[in-house]
Amino acid sequence: MEQAVIDKVKELIKQAKRVCILTGAGVSAESGISTFREAQDGKGLWSQYDPKQLASLDGFLQDPEKVWQWYQWRREVNQDKKPNPAHITIAQWQKQAKASGKQEVTLVTQNVDGLHQQAGSDPEKYEVVDIHGNIWQNHCLQCGEKHLEDVTGVQQVPECKSCGGQVRPSVVWFGEALDEKKWQAAETAAFCCDLFLSIGTSSQVYPAAGLMMLAKSQGAKIVEINPEPTQSSVIDYQIKGKAGIMLSKVVS
Numbered sequence: 001m002e003q004a005v006i007d008k009v010k011e012l013i014k015q016a017k018r019v020c021i022l023t024g025a026g027v028s029a030e031s032g033i034s035t036f037r038e039a040q041d042g043k044g045l046w047s048q049y050d051p052k053q054l055a056s057l058d059g060f061l062q063d064p065e066k067v068w069q070w071y072q073w074r075r076e077v078n079q080d081k082k083p084n085p086a087h088i089t090i091a092q093w094q095k096q097a098k099a100s101g102k103q104e105v106t107l108v109t110q111n112v113d114g115l116h117q118q119a120g121s122d123p124e125k126y127e128v129v130d131i132h133g134n135i136w137q138n139h140c141l142q143c144g145e146k147h148l149e150d151v152t153g154v155q156q157v158p159e160c161k162s163c164g165g166q167v168r169p170s171v172v173w174f175g176e177a178l179d180e181k182k183w184q185a186a187e188t189a190a191f192c193c194d195l196f197l198s199i200g201t202s203s204q205v206y207p208a209a210g211l212m213m214l215a216k217s218q219g220a221k222i223v224e225i226n227p228e229p230t231q232s233s234v235i236d237y238q239i240k241g242k243a244g245i246m247l248s249k250v251v252s
């Protein structure tokens, strides 16, 4: 790793007025959560499971139990996972930036695991915008009502008490629109930032992957942190390495 790149990114972080951070599954890898597309070790979820079946409305309508149980299994796997230094560094950075009043740091995450929130990034204050939803929440497919009851161990698709519809996990599936308010917040953060950090994402899934281009079009500097750098041509600085280790080197 070139020290010069680290030093440059450190400087950019110090000087930026508005920072937009986009995170993906790689940021939770050091917490022991599988990414989606890392096929090499056979651990990427989409190399073992079919996203068309398990992450689409059609898949759910065809076999609701199968899809529900798969999310129940993912919840079980994720339930004892803890935020790692990457989540914690970002949350602390946000608190310090807010306290100083000199910098605004907005975090947009594609992750549904809730670890940024656990680390202290507050969704209510738009410190973290979870554009792909949250695996710990459920809502009714039919009437949209939120279902807050504990579903631990429930293996059959719960029925909505209000309308009798099927309850589903509140994650965005392929082909579904993102929540409009969240997406607006994400676009605004990317549009207005002077520094954009893309961390732990393969940048293959749109519209999230387009945020980097939006930021670049407005003159922001683009930094990527990833042990397997992506091919995106809009990146100004690539830091090859794990999110937890590299973030603590560049964020003072």
Ligand code: OAD
Binding pocket: 023, 024, 025, 026, 027, 029, 030, 035, 036, 037, 038, 044, 051, 055, 110, 111, 132, 171, 172, 173, 174, 199, 200, 201, 202, 203, 204, 205, 225, 226, 227, 228, 241, 242, 243, 244
């Ligand atoms: P991917 O699985 O596509 O990519 C994970 C990225 O993390 C890869 O580029 C890895 O090289 C990188 N990575 C692995 N370990 C890392 C570490 N310790 N530190 C930093 N980076 C590391 O995951 P996403 O880009 O998040 O959508 O995938 C985007 C969306 O596709 C997900 O939100 C999900 C999925 O289908 C939905 O569920 C809607």
